[in-house]
Amino acid sequence: MTSRGRALATAAACTLMVGCTEMLVPRSRGLEPVELFDIVWQDFDRYYASFEIKGVDWNDVRQRFRPQAESARTDAQIAATIGRMLVELRDPHVELAIPPHTFYVSLAAQRTYFDPNTAFGTRYVTAGRMTPTRNIWYGMIGTDVGYVRVVSFVGTGWSGEIDTAIESLQAARAFILDVRDNGGGNSGTAEKIASRFATRRYRFAYVRFRNGPRHGDFADPIARDIVPIGPQRFGGPVIALTNRRVMSAAETFVMAMRARPNTELLGDTTIGGLGNPLVRELPNGWTFRVPQSIEYGPGMEVFEGVGIGPAVVVPHSAADSAAGRDPQLEAAIARIRLRIP
Amino acid sequence: MGLRNCTVRSLTSIESLRPRAGLLVHALLITLPALLAAQAAADSTIDDRRSRLTATLMGVQMAQHVPSISPSRYGGSGVGVALRWERARTSSVWDANMEFVHSNINPGSMALAGHLNQVFVGTVALTRAKAVQAMSSPRRAVFVGLRLDATAHADVQQFGPLRPGTDVFGYAVFSAGPVFRVSFTSGTRRLAWELAVPFIGLADIPYANAKAEGSLRLHAVTVTQLRTVRQHLRYHTRLTRGWGVVWGYDFLFEQQARYETRTYARQGISAAVSAPLGRQRP
Numbered sequence: 001m002t003s004r005g006r007a008l009a010t011a012a013a014c015t016l017m018v019g020c021t022e023m024l025v026p027r028s029r030g031l032e033p034v035e036l037f038d039i040v041w042q043d044f045d046r047y048y049a050s051f052e053i054k055g056v057d058w059n060d061v062r063q064r065f066r067p068q069a070e071s072a073r074t075d076a077q078i079a080a081t082i083g084r085m086l087v088e089l090r091d092p093h094v095e096l097a098i099p100p101h102t103f104y105v106s107l108a109a110q111r112t113y114f115d116p117n118t119a120f121g122t123r124y125v126t127a128g129r130m131t132p133t134r135n136i137w138y139g140m141i142g143t144d145v146g147y148v149r150v151v152s153f154v155g156t157g158w159s160g161e162i163d164t165a166i167e168s169l170q171a172a173r174a175f176i177l178d179v180r181d182n183g184g185g186n187s188g189t190a191e192k193i194a195s196r197f198a199t200r201r202y203r204f205a206y207v208r209f210r211n212g213p214r215h216g217d218f219a220d221p222i223a224r225d226i227v228p229i230g231p232q233r234f235g236g237p238v239i240a241l242t243n244r245r246v247m248s249a250a251e252t253f254v255m256a257m258r259a260r261p262n263t264e265l266l267g268d269t270t271i272g273g274l275g276n277p278l279v280r281e282l283p284n285g286w287t288f289r290v291p292q293s294i295e296y297g298p299g300m301e302v303f304e305g306v307g308i309g310p311a312v313v314v315p316h317s318a319a320d321s322a323a324g325r326d327p328q329l330e331a332a333i334a335r336i337r338l339r340i341p
Numbered sequence: 342m343g344l345r346n347c348t349v350r351s352l353t354s355i356e357s358l359r360p361r362a363g364l365l366v367h368a369l370l371i372t373l374p375a376l377l378a379a380q381a382a383a384d385s386t387i388d389d390r391r392s393r394l395t396a397t398l399m400g401v402q403m404a405q406h407v408p409s410i411s412p413s414r415y416g417g418s419g420v421g422v423a424l425r426w427e428r429a430r431t432s433s434v435w436d437a438n439m440e441f442v443h444s445n446i447n448p449g450s451m452a453l454a455g456h457l458n459q460v461f462v463g464t465v466a467l468t469r470a471k472a473v474q475a476m477s478s479p480r481r482a483v484f485v486g487l488r489l490d491a492t493a494h495a496d497v498q499q500f501g502p503l504r505p506g507t508d509v510f511g512y513a514v515f516s517a518g519p520v521f522r523v524s525f526t527s528g529t530r531r532l533a534w535e536l537a538v539p540f541i542g543l544a545d546i547p548y549a550n551a552k553a554e555g556s557l558r559l560h561a562v563t564v565t566q567l568r569t570v571r572q573h574l575r576y577h578t579r580l581t582r583g584w585g586v587v588w589g590y591d592f593l594f595e596q597q598a599r600y601e602t603r604t605y606a607r608q609g610i611s612a613a614v615s616a617p618l619g620r621q622r623p
Binding site: 210283 | 404405406409411412413414416448450452453454456498500501504506508547548549550552553594600602604605606
């Protein structure tokens with residue numbers, strides 16, 4: 001063979017030897033029920049942030065539930081086993097999505113009796129309006145207090161709607177920011193709305209992400225600041241209304257209000273589910289969420305699993321709701337008027 | 342739907358839904374040696390000692406298995422561009438290459454239909470090699486040297502139809518290692534094969550997604566944590582006034598073993614236009 005021939009033969013051999021990338025990459029793992037269980041357990045073991053805070057012995061959980069997984073034969077059986085295992089974490093951010101349904105820790109026990117139509121009704125708020133996305137409801141209470149209810153923080157790109165609300169409530173000398181029953185959404189959106197109520201930069205939280213195989217492995221704290229943005233910023237007195245259905249990004253908002261000067265939290269304790277969730281998938285198409293971070297207050301206080309307690313606790317009973325009253329809003333109105341200069 | 346039915350359907354779909362672009366790549370790879378043989382028949386001169394600038398367009402096929410993103414293997418195809426400066430002498434070679442690749446990859450499974458990752462890879466490489474073999478003939482040259490690589494790999498995960506949103510994974514590696522290059526020249530044509538095996542470097546290989554780290558965190562890596570093989574096969578044909586066309590085949594295999602074993606493989610074919618820089622030397 002000539003040198004040219006050898007060269008070409010070598011080139012061809014090298015080319016064909018590596019001709020298929022997929023041959024070099026491990027195949028997808030199996031789909032036996034117990035393997036699905038093992039993947040979920042292992043992913044939580046690797047990424048879940050709050051084992052130590054919640055005192056959960058994850059190895060013990062595995063020992064208790066794996067025998068059930070081994071005997072599972074159907075989708076329903078293994079899903080139920082995985083679901084029971086995940087409930088042990090008592091974390092509202094943990095979800096198991098089995099198309100077309102999504103299962104999560106039930107909030108039914110967190111009954112609040114909050115009725116947004118009562119709060120927003122003519123009894124308290126006059127000239128009430130909603131922004132185009134209906135995420136923000138706003139109006140005046142009397143002639144001097146602005147009322148803004150943020151229904152949800154889901155999505156991005158609409159936080160500027162708060163500017164419309166603030167502009168139309170220019171007569172307000174104080175604000176009541178109502179995030180009761182707000183289940184969260186995008187924490188960036190929550191921070192942007194909070195930034196309209198800041199006149200200077202301030203630190204409101206730290207976040208630490210799980211970054212290692214041990215349950216106590218965390219990256220360095222990342223500081224989270226509120227930076228004033230928007231055409232109009234309100235620096236006067238604020239009362240933020242919370243209750244037991246406030247979670248996730250809404251709790252981020254509450255933390256931002258908690259650290260804001262001249263601000264009071266009123267109502268009930270939040271859920272305590274602030275961990276940023278990592279979305280994981282299983283080979284059979286199911287997905288689940290693993291909270292992978294812990295949020296801390298500016299003094300490194302932990303709210304995960306315990307919630308953010310208000311400075312002023314005001315209960316809201318079924319009788320109040322039946323009578324068309326909102327005692328938390330009434331208390332907020334009374335207290336904010338004391339703060340108006 | 343029972344789980345076992347689901348299993349069978351998923352595995353079947355993995356086999357049947359392999360990226361179709363890959364078939365085209367494989368077909369071209371099989372015919373490439375024949376094309377090379379046919380074109381190498383000519384005999385004139387490629388003795389141009391000027392530096393060259395080469396602009397490349399690539400079609401790539403990639404596959405990866407990254408447990409921190411998914412337990413499933415993802416595969417797919419994409420495109421890339423590269424800009425390369427080369428100064429080749431009889432005794433030495435300088436080579437600087439900037440490359441950017443974008444691919445869409447998916448698990449190829451009916452059960453995970455709609456799950457899609459977009460992969461963005463940027464690489465800057467600098468190669469310095471010297472001839473180690475006396476020219477046994479004016480046609481063949483063997484070079485050995487050092488290759489420095491800087492690679493940033495971003496993997497944007499889209500969660501699927503049930504859960505709108507994305508997350509970003511990825512890594513960054515600065516590596517160094519030996520490079521071995523053989524080139525065969527025949528008239529206006531040159532075939533060059535290069536093998537690079539980086540074995541030491543600095544890497545930021547996050548435990549999970551990018552936001553978990555917050556910033557670039559480099560640590561030293563050796564072959565125990567980073568195993569990479571790069572192969573480049575290029576066939577230069579000269580056109581008029583020193584301009585040329587370069588056909589290429591690239592292959593990359595990378596395995597990271599920091600927290601888990603992450604495997605990446607990529608191959609691609611390319612076509613490039615090569616232009617001389619400066620005046621021709623006597």
